[in-house]
Amino acid sequence: MPKDGIGASTKRREDIRFLTGKGRYTDDINLNGQLYVHFLRADVAHATLNAVDTASAQDMQGVVRIFTAKDFEAVGGLPCGWQVTDKHGNPMQEPKHPIMAEGKIRHVGEIIAAVVADSLEEARDAAEAIVVDYDELPAVIDMKAACADGAPKVHDDLTSNLCYDWGFVEENKAAVDEAFEKAAHVTTLELVNNRLVANPMEPRVAVGDYAPHDDSSTLYTTSQNPHVIRLLMGAFVLGIPEHKLRVVAPDVGGGFGTKIFHYAEEAFCTFAAKQIKRPVKWTSSRSEAFMSDAHGRDHVSKIQIALDADNNFTALRTDTYANMGAYLSTFAPSVPTWLHGVLMAGNYRTPLIYVNVKAVFTNTVPVDAYRGAGRPEATYQLERCIDKCARELGVDPAELRRQNFITPDQFPYATPVAVEYDTGNYHATLDKALELADVTGFDARAAESKKNGKLRGLGIANYIEACGIAPSNLVGQLGARAGLYESATVRVNATGGIVVMTGSHSHGQGHETTFPQVIADMIGIDASQVEIVHGDTANTPMGMGTYGSRSLAVGGSAMVRAAEKVINKAKKIAAHLMEASEGDIELKDGQFTVSGTDKSVAWGDVTLAAYVPHNYPLDQIEPGLEETAFYDPANFTYPSGTYICEVEVDEGTGKVEVLNFTAADDFGNVVNPMIVEGQVHGGVGQGIGQAMLENCAYDADGQLLSASYMDYAMPRASDLPMITVDHSCQTPCTHNPLGVKGCGEAGAIGSPPALVNAVLDALNRNGHAVDHIDMPLSPSRVWTAMNQ
Amino acid sequence: MQLSDSRDISADRETVWAALLSPEVLKACVPGCQEMTGSPEEGFEAVVVQKVGPVKATFKGQVTISNVNKPDSLTLSGEGKGGAAGFAKGGADVRLEDIEDGTRLHYEVEAKVGGKLAQLGSRIIDGFAKKMADQFFENFENAVEGPKTESEAEEGPGDQPKKGWFKRLTS
Numbered sequence: 001m002p003k004d005g006i007g008a009s010t011k012r013r014e015d016i017r018f019l020t021g022k023g024r025y026t027d028d029i030n031l032n033g034q035l036y037v038h039f040l041r042a043d044v045a046h047a048t049l050n051a052v053d054t055a056s057a058q059d060m061q062g063v064v065r066i067f068t069a070k071d072f073e074a075v076g077g078l079p080c081g082w083q084v085t086d087k088h089g090n091p092m093q094e095p096k097h098p099i100m101a102e103g104k105i106r107h108v109g110e111i112i113a114a115v116v117a118d119s120l121e122e123a124r125d126a127a128e129a130i131v132v133d134y135d136e137l138p139a140v141i142d143m144k145a146a147c148a149d150g151a152p153k154v155h156d157d158l159t160s161n162l163c164y165d166w167g168f169v170e171e172n173k174a175a176v177d178e179a180f181e182k183a184a185h186v187t188t189l190e191l192v193n194n195r196l197v198a199n200p201m202e203p204r205v206a207v208g209d210y211a212p213h214d215d216s217s218t219l220y221t222t223s224q225n226p227h228v229i230r231l232l233m234g235a236f237v238l239g240i241p242e243h244k245l246r247v248v249a250p251d252v253g254g255g256f257g258t259k260i261f262h263y264a265e266e267a268f269c270t271f272a273a274k275q276i277k278r279p280v281k282w283t284s285s286r287s288e289a290f291m292s293d294a295h296g297r298d299h300v301s302k303i304q305i306a307l308d309a310d311n312n313f314t315a316l317r318t319d320t321y322a323n324m325g326a327y328l329s330t331f332a333p334s335v336p337t338w339l340h341g342v343l344m345a346g347n348y349r350t351p352l353i354y355v356n357v358k359a360v361f362t363n364t365v366p367v368d369a370y371r372g373a374g375r376p377e378a379t380y381q382l383e384r385c386i387d388k389c390a391r392e393l394g395v396d397p398a399e400l401r402r403q404n405f406i407t408p409d410q411f412p413y414a415t416p417v418a419v420e421y422d423t424g425n426y427h428a429t430l431d432k433a434l435e436l437a438d439v440t441g442f443d444a445r446a447a448e449s450k451k452n453g454k455l456r457g458l459g460i461a462n463y464i465e466a467c468g469i470a471p472s473n474l475v476g477q478l479g480a481r482a483g484l485y486e487s488a489t490v491r492v493n494a495t496g497g498i499v500v501m502t503g504s505h506s507h508g509q510g511h512e513t514t515f516p517q518v519i520a521d522m523i524g525i526d527a528s529q530v531e532i533v534h535g536d537t538a539n540t541p542m543g544m545g546t547y548g549s550r551s552l553a554v555g556g557s558a559m560v561r562a563a564e565k566v567i568n569k570a571k572k573i574a575a576h577l578m579e580a581s582e583g584d585i586e587l588k589d590g591q592f593t594v595s596g597t598d599k600s601v602a603w604g605d606v607t608l609a610a611y612v613p614h615n616y617p618l619d620q621i622e623p624g625l626e627e628t629a630f631y632d633p634a635n636f637t638y639p640s641g642t643y644i645c646e647v648e649v650d651e652g653t654g655k656v657e658v659l660n661f662t663a664a665d666d667f668g669n670v671v672n673p674m675i676v677e678g679q680v681h682g683g684v685g686q687g688i689g690q691a692m693l694e695n696c697a698y699d700a701d702g703q704l705l706s707a708s709y710m711d712y713a714m715p716r717a718s719d720l721p722m723i724t725v726d727h728s729c730q731t732p733c734t735h736n737p738l739g740v741k742g743c744g745e746a747g748a749i750g751s752p753p754a755l756v757n758a759v760l761d762a763l764n765r766n767g768h769a770v771d772h773i774d775m776p777l778s779p780s781r782v783w784t785a786m787n788q
Numbered sequence: 789m790q791l792s793d794s795r796d797i798s799a800d801r802e803t804v805w806a807a808l809l810s811p812e813v814l815k816a817c818v819p820g821c822q823e824m825t826g827s828p829e830e831g832f833e834a835v836v837v838q839k840v841g842p843v844k845a846t847f848k849g850q851v852t853i854s855n856v857n858k859p860d861s862l863t864l865s866g867e868g869k870g871g872a873a874g875f876a877k878g879g880a881d882v883r884l885e886d887i888e889d890g891t892r893l894h895y896e897v898e899a900k901v902g903g904k905l906a907q908l909g910s911r912i913i914d915g916f917a918k919k920m921a922d923q924f925f926e927n928f929e930n931a932v933e934g935p936k937t938e939s940e941a942e943e944g945p946g947d948q949p950k951k952g953w954f955k956r957l958t959s
Contacts, residue, residue, distance in 0.1 A: 043874045043875060043902045043903025043904070044875075044902055044903075108902070108903070108906075124872070127872070128871040128872060287904065287907060287908075290907065291907070699906070699910070701900065701902070703900075703901070703902050703903075703906035703907075703910070704906065704907050705906060705907070705910040706907075706910075707904075707906075707907030707908065708907060708908050710908065710911070711907075711908075711910065711911060
């Protein structure tokens with residue numbers, strides 16, 4: 001067993017280059033003859049675009065070419081990767097998503113023109129000389145107002161601003177309504193899941209390049225999934241066959257979902273480089289990121305839980321308005337539906353569930369997946385509503401949850417919202433979290449706080465996730481326009497070293513460390529013998545990329561399958577070398593042995609034989625040792641857990657301080673506990689950011705008000721407590737070879753309701769009867785709620 | 789944002805009215821105004837340099853006068869484009885009323901900003917717009933009736949009423 005195999009907290013090897021300034025990010029790529037593009041972006045939310053006059057800008061110093069929508073008439077729009085079918089069986093309304101505004105401006109930040117110049121400064125100067133003739137139109141920002149009769153339409157060619165009206169499961173609706181009529185108690189809660197901006201540390205960058213000698217294009221881009229960009233941009237936008245298009249996503253400084261999507265700037269740089277025959281580079285400023293990166297969340301929901309006289313949940317129904325923004329970003333329609341509605345059962349046995357989602361177009365930046373994507377919105381509704389319900393009934397919120405949990409003997413458990421949880425033990429994580437958070441000592445701590453004039457509260461939230469979205473044949477039926485497998489090639493070199501080429505992309509997850517741990521464990525060699533290659537369509541097999549906490553569960557499984565093929569072949573070679581039967585060969589600690597004998601041959605001798613096949617059964621097996629596998633999971637994985645948050649509220653100012661945070665997660669098997677803890681820390685940090693600080697605000701005219709760090713409050717280290725992380729409750733996934741479930745998003749899913757529940761607990765324990773406060777829980781909002 | 793206020797000006801209504809329609813007065817009164825050309829009938833072209841929070845920009849735009857109800861009320865509207873800084877636009881409904889010592893000028897101002905100005909300056913825009921409006925009408929008051937400073941008072945004979953530069957021009 002190698003010291004850095006599965007289960008070892010190996011330090012992240014990639015951090016050496018990140019921490020010493022040797023990372024190679026897209027912005028570090030500068031090509032010979034490179035030009036720079038500056039995008040002229042709309043500063044109004046909704047307008048008829050009459051004309052774009054570039055004449056005087058064109059003559060300015062350094063300007064090479066100015067592009068407007070006219071240059072893209074022969075080019076496709078940005079495709080949407082998921083078609084949702086509404087509750088009447090009709091496809092969603094799907095407007096064209098042009099590279100640049102065509103005839104109409106639909107959100108602040110939309111591209112109107114692009115100036116390509118010798119320097120960025122010259123491009124910016126020239127953009128100021130472009131004259132845009134437009135007539136402003138009334139903007140629709142509020143989702144419910146956008147759905148009203150007579151509301152201004154974001155897309156004139158659609159029948160309304162309603163993208164789709166989705167009912168799930170529509171056949172259950174009558175039974176759900178009937179259960180509500182019979183209920184002994186009904187709890188209702190209306191809430192907002194605030195719009196967020198992902199704000200990865202590295203803004204988006206794109207460098208387009210064109211090689212006239214073979215008519216091929218290359219795009220360097222900050223993407224979580226370069227193959228997906230190659231497919232979407234090549235096939236749907238620019239009409240470049242995949243063998244003439246290479247997409248490279250080198251080191252990427254954080255994605256959080258917002259770098260999944262195919263963006264106009266990527267297509268522009270690739271297109272312009274081919275037109276001009278020089279490389280074209282775009283580096284987003286932070287201001288541009290705020291108004292062009294897809295935003296996250298932005299749901300307005302009403303949730304109701306029905307209970308019988310014994311406090312058992314009998315039915316659940318929700319009505320949600322989900323903001324799509326002005327256009328459909330790549331996977332936007334799937335987020336409030338197949339990543340949200342199907343999770344509404346949570347960890348509970350509720351037998352009847354109906355989810356309605358209205359997806360709405362507004363004059364705002366497109367909204368798409370952000371860390372958790374749909375699952376945080378589902379969890380927030382459910383866990384907030386259960387908390388309110390417990391308060392109304394006067395029962396312990398932990399016990400109300402426990403009473404309604406799916407029990408360990410019920411797995412596999414089919415929920416009424418179409419998914420089947422393969423495994424889990426929610427009682428175990430609840431007990432673990434209660435223990436680690438020292439809930440029994442809370443009253444004493446609350447009394448101490450009170451002496452100091454502070455209101456102390458404790459909040460609990462459970463969550464369930466669906467990660468590694470799959471299988472492809474099912475998601476195809478649900479409207480996905482992509483497969484959701486992953487691939488890997490395991491290439492063993494002659495001297496025994498291994499290169500794994502994976503379709504998973506690492507941009508903070510630590511794949512370069514964890515994936516070798518798995519290979520090291522399988523073969524029994526040192527992890528340093530294994531190198532991970534990712535992020536380049538030219539040297540990795542087709543990949544679907546990294547999102548939805550899928551890398552280890554799906555990409556890791558593909559790697560295991562490829563490594564198994566390699567090992568099987570190596571055993572054949574070893575059997576030949578030792579003149580033994582293949583069935584008797586065992587691989588352990590990097591040695592092939594013939595079972596029951598002292599005969600052995602080292603891993604390196606076998607790999608050398610594969611490439612120098614002098615003594616080799618060439619009539620039976622090919623030389624070489626390299627295998628590729630594609631892995632399409634049988635089901636989602638279902639991580640789950642219990643989060644407990646303890647806060648103090650300053651009664652005089654409404655300021656909330658997060659004192660303790662406990663996360664008890666069931667991620668199944670864990671490859672690198674340190675990296676898993678880091679993922680939970682990061683997720684909880686972002687969840688606390690959403691719950692306490694972050695809010696993307698528009699005014700009624702569609703002006704983006706929070707577009708810098710002066711107005712958009714990111715969490716800082718001082719805003720976060722020490723986080724207790726436990727992943728000892730493990731129910732391994734039953735259908736992937738590693739038994740892993742995924743840990744990337746859990747922290748961001750479970751933490752907002754735990755924190756909000758804690759604040760409301762603090763208030764209600766201390767005589768402030770407050771049902772709900774919408775996030776972010778700023779001092780102003782908390783103080784107002786206490787003093788209304 | 790919206791705000792309304794009033795100012796008492798020691799001049800008769802005709803004088804105040806004429807001042808409101810004068811490009812020279814507007815140029816002198818719009819804070820940061822570099823150029824102002826045109827006429828009340830056809831509108832004015834203006835160049836204004838202003839700093840809103842972290843954003844300093846040169847705004848080029850039009851000022852139009854509408855809803856003219858001489859000599860009682862009118863609407864002043866302006867829209868300026870500041871290039872990469874975004875845009876600012878606003879309007880003031882102005883109403884004049886006779887009072888004992890002159891004219892009371894009522895104004896209701898509405899101001900909007902867009903683009904980078906909104907993105908970076910939204911927190912301070914209300915205060916900024918109020919300051920702009922206060923400055924404009926204070927400048928206007930001074931232009932019409934003359935500044936209330938000691939040095940100004942010493943310039944003229946004590947028995948003569950003080951005059952602003954606009955009044956001196958027109959009387």
